[in-house]
Amino acid sequence: MHLIHTITELRSWRQEVKRVALVPTMGNLHEGHLSLVRTAKAHAHAVVVSIFVNRIQFGVGEDFDRYPRTLEQDVKKLTAAGADVVFAPAESELYPNGMQRYFVEPPAIQNELCGRSRPGHFRGVATVVTKLFNIVQPDVACFGKKDYQQLAVIKGMVQDLNMNIEIIPVEIERAETGLALSSRNGYLTEDERAQAAQLSACLRNMAKAIEAGNRDFAALENDAVMYLQQHGWQVDYIEVRQAQTLTKAQISDNHLVIVAAAVLGNTRLIDNIEVCFSH
Template identity: 40%
Template sequence: MTLSAPQSTGGTPGGAAPADGRPARHRPAELVPTADALAHARAHHGAPGRNAVVMTMGALHDGHATLVRAARERVGAEGFVVVTVFVNPLQFGAGEDLDRYPRTLDADLELAFDAGASVVFAPSVDEVYPGGEPQVRITAGPMGERLEGASRPGHFDGMLTVVAKLLHLTSPDLAYFGQKDAQQLALIRRMARDLNFPVEIVGVETVRETDGLALSSRNRYLSAEERRTALALSGALFAARDRLAAQEALRARAVSLPGAQGRGETRAEALSRLGEARAAADAHAVAQAAERGGAGAVRAAALAVLDGAAKAEPPLTLDYLALVDPADFTEVADDHDGEAVLAVAARVGTTRLIDNIPLTFGATK
């Protein structure tokens, strides 16, 4: 089935001419259900070195559109952008919501093509896994057993297996993934590096709704009351980010104190000389954690928000809060310096949500 491409700006397929006056290259925006049809479309419309893929499980929202737009901007009007829509059964464990997962293909097509997709590849399960579930699969290794992997055993093995298959089927130069699924992104990057996939993995910043909630296809399951409680996920991350920013500012001021280094003062002693008093609203746990190190205070600031949401109605049930090294998703020490990811997962009602935020410790050194 071939759909007429939407009219849009920026030289996307079927769109208006680019601002520099060059004519836009017109080509069909297509829904393709088979690997053969996808290969045919790519052969006739792709440009060498300018092929990108955005992998999704459908139920597309503006977070997905942001990925497609980023891919289109990178490859240009002459490039080929394929959006995959495939609900991968290998990623769902016992009791998870495979049957409940929303299927909204008509709306997905409109959003994908409006954002600049060349084709949408929406294969059947039999097309992706001919002959049944694959006997040989990608194993995520130790990183895949932590956090999301511990909560959802086998999830990352199934995810990497289908990503590997779709990379082979789409043959992209670039593959775009959202940073909201930080552990997934880290594992895909590791797989591409370890197994020599000839593709650049590109992470795109998390897209949030105006109230701060990270965009997710599962947000539609939340009632109005549940959504209010769910805002604690992003609220906890922002509280941790603000705590870290305050600590880094205090550290910078302590380091800059006249004579502080010459006196051999500790950071705590230098800060004490500053006369810094904690705000009355600071939780006691945060103050105690701060004495043990910056990372401890950041964790405590986030936990204070989540603990409050656990007492809300309806309550938030925390699965995990983890401050991890982005290289392997192991917990960082309290004296950690460098990059980190603060990740959270929780349930509100029957809906499980995840979120994360990147942080940098020691930026003021």
């Protein structure tokens, strides 16, 4: 396993390898990330995992400064998982002028759902992923479905800008309670962690109702919001959307996703569940 910190060294390594898969991360790795690595290994001769806490996707007042940096443990986990390269550039390596000047600007979806409360977030994600793609030049890249909107933005970007990269979505890893694995779960107290399972439980109940034929999406959304609010959550959004485009769900759609973001204590959590059915 190579630990690489510079673009020059990464490019030099890249020249010797035919088919490369990239797993972009912000580190503080959990089983969800390792599942991405296992998927990536099945699609390429070598797997590069990037670890970079990307300042330009964090908003003012968000957790950029306290986001956990755990490179040493991450490298151990990735070595065990069979990654070939960990690319962990310093901030000065990706932003040598102290800032980014050219941005990849996604369409209106960037201002919906998580984008409503995180202006600039998806622009920052699209831009750093473009930079990583241009540095690593992967043939495939794996993204978790946990960040469903991010996955939709990246898939849209790759298609629209003609990037020659296959994007592979990977299923969400969950704790036994149903809580979706996330680096931000580390911010939760023990009590909050137990309670956090309410979010995924809500989504499962909504999915079951839809599968059973309920098409009153607005009522289902409202019920879930009410339930979580009554249990002390601040709900950012819970919405039923069309899975491919993330546009508003129509009664005729047969591939939906229920996406949610809510704050428990000081921690903002996101989760989602897909619902596929035939009419």
